[in-house]
Amino acid sequence: MEPDKLIEAIKAKFPDEVVGEGSHVGQYWAVIKRDKVAEICRFLKEDPDTKMDYLIDITAVDYQPRTPRFEVVYIMHSMKHVHRVRLKVLLSEDDPVVPSVTGVWRTADWLERETYDLMGIKFDGHPDLCRILLPDDWEGHPLRKDYPIEGPEWKFVPLP
Amino acid sequence: MGPQHPSTHGVLRLVLELDGERVHSCKPYVGYLHRGSEKLAEVKTYQQIVPLTDRFDYLSCGNNNLAYAIAVEKLMGIEVPARADYLRTIVAELSRISSHLLWLATHAADIGAVTVLLYCLREREELLGLFEILTGARLTVSYVNIGGVRRDAPLEFISRCREFIEGMPRRIDEYNTLIMENRIWLGRTKGIGIIPYEEAIDWGLTGGSLRGSGVNYDLRKAIPYAAYDRVEFDVPLGEKGDVYDRYIIRIEEMRQSLRIITQCLKDLPGGAYKADIPTVSLPLKDKVMGDIESLIHQFVLVSKGFEVPKGEVYVGCEVPKGELGFYIVSDGSEKPWRMKVRSPSYVNLQVLPRMVKGHIIADIVSCIGSIDIVLGEVDR
Numbered sequence: 001m002e003p004d005k006l007i008e009a010i011k012a013k014f015p016d017e018v019v020g021e022g023s024h025v026g027q028y029w030a031v032i033k034r035d036k037v038a039e040i041c042r043f044l045k046e047d048p049d050t051k052m053d054y055l056i057d058i059t060a061v062d063y064q065p066r067t068p069r070f071e072v073v074y075i076m077h078s079m080k081h082v083h084r085v086r087l088k089v090l091l092s093e094d095d096p097v098v099p100s101v102t103g104v105w106r107t108a109d110w111l112e113r114e115t116y117d118l119m120g121i122k123f124d125g126h127p128d129l130c131r132i133l134l135p136d137d138w139e140g141h142p143l144r145k146d147y148p149i150e151g152p153e154w155k156f157v158p159l160p
Numbered sequence: 161m162g163p164q165h166p167s168t169h170g171v172l173r174l175v176l177e178l179d180g181e182r183v184h185s186c187k188p189y190v191g192y193l194h195r196g197s198e199k200l201a202e203v204k205t206y207q208q209i210v211p212l213t214d215r216f217d218y219l220s221c222g223n224n225n226l227a228y229a230i231a232v233e234k235l236m237g238i239e240v241p242a243r244a245d246y247l248r249t250i251v252a253e254l255s256r257i258s259s260h261l262l263w264l265a266t267h268a269a270d271i272g273a274v275t276v277l278l279y280c281l282r283e284r285e286e287l288l289g290l291f292e293i294l295t296g297a298r299l300t301v302s303y304v305n306i307g308g309v310r311r312d313a314p315l316e317f318i319s320r321c322r323e324f325i326e327g328m329p330r331r332i333d334e335y336n337t338l339i340m341e342n343r344i345w346l347g348r349t350k351g352i353g354i355i356p357y358e359e360a361i362d363w364g365l366t367g368g369s370l371r372g373s374g375v376n377y378d379l380r381k382a383i384p385y386a387a388y389d390r391v392e393f394d395v396p397l398g399e400k401g402d403v404y405d406r407y408i409i410r411i412e413e414m415r416q417s418l419r420i421i422t423q424c425l426k427d428l429p430g431g432a433y434k435a436d437i438p439t440v441s442l443p444l445k446d447k448v449m450g451d452i453e454s455l456i457h458q459f460v461l462v463s464k465g466f467e468v469p470k471g472e473v474y475v476g477c478e479v480p481k482g483e484l485g486f487y488i489v490s491d492g493s494e495k496p497w498r499m500k501v502r503s504p505s506y507v508n509l510q511v512l513p514r515m516v517k518g519h520i521i522a523d524i525v526s527c528i529g530s531i532d533i534v535l536g537e538v539d540r
Binding site: 114131 | 190194196198199200202203234235237361362363364382383471473474483489498502507540
């Protein structure tokens, strides 16, 4: 299926959830509202015309100073039809929560953990949302634009 | 099974819940090699990120550079000349052989077949010598630039490469005589770490781990890039999805890589090795040393960088470990706004707890080796 038809298929099935779409260099994406992310992903996975059985990536982009600030991007692929599509969810700074898709693809587990760890996006319904790449007691989310590139200010605390 | 362990292929920590020797559950802790590459990429120009990409999977640097360069070129709409495509494919396949050789060396050595380690490293020395002739560096080559490749291939490289390819199939047979029908090897790899077909796709595996379970998905065939649509090669598939199948596949992939390189060397076209776009490609070195305009051109390109039009792209390439993808968001300036690296080892490592459940501790070592992870890529 051509990528733009995929967007049409999502819009036909969930007309209220799609709030935008776009494309660039031949790759298409649909912007959806966050409440039914898991349902839309399940539809894309199970519908025989789309059959997106393979989740490539979940990531987040920080568009500060634009509001809404965060954008969670899901990139998925179909083994059978060899087509790809992206889904985007816009989140604001004070409420960066989105439903988890670990029930749809098992791959989403660590991908969501990394997005939480580095960007601070919380995934509702994730079995074990904790830091993965950074130490467990790290403060802050480094990939955000207001986190300095040099790292945090180090405080030297004497050993107890 | 702590971060310092000879068989975890790097700094990987596993917390195991055991019932005697049987593994009840396993939780991997990663992040010991996290260097913040994605944050660093936001303050570097697009050309400066190429050496950063070398350091992800440091065993197959030609492939990482290629994946990144193709992503940026797609965003910019640049087409590279045919000679650059073929040279990139040759370097990518040589890197694939190099990565698989080290995989076999460490995987076999972990299980106990130490001779294989020394045999594979002997071939790898020749390969690294080849890289040195072509690019100037043995390991982190940074050969593939945006717009083409960094240097042209000297004649010595082509003749040494041909000699290497002619001698390699015999060496692969040598490795097979050591372990393929060895009773201990079969006992430690057959039936261990089985991942069935649907689960392999659901867990997001790619590369040898996915093809071991029988899924015919190789990005070089599915969404071809570089010169892969102009060469013929087969993609080996496994049946059961155990450690032995993944081993057989990677040995066969080495042979197919040799086939690809032979065809590329035969069909290597002449012409330019970088795209003739003054805003992207550096001028030739002798001109830079000769006239002032080229010197200024080089200075501006190296210090300021080139601007990439606003937009975003996701491109994935088949590196030895799986699908390496770059999701690049550009805001129109000469540094990316966001670069996300979809690394295959990170996603493949998720399946480890599922794979080792019910096995004994010694099988964990076989399983980690068969997924083929590199911690540099897991942690970025």
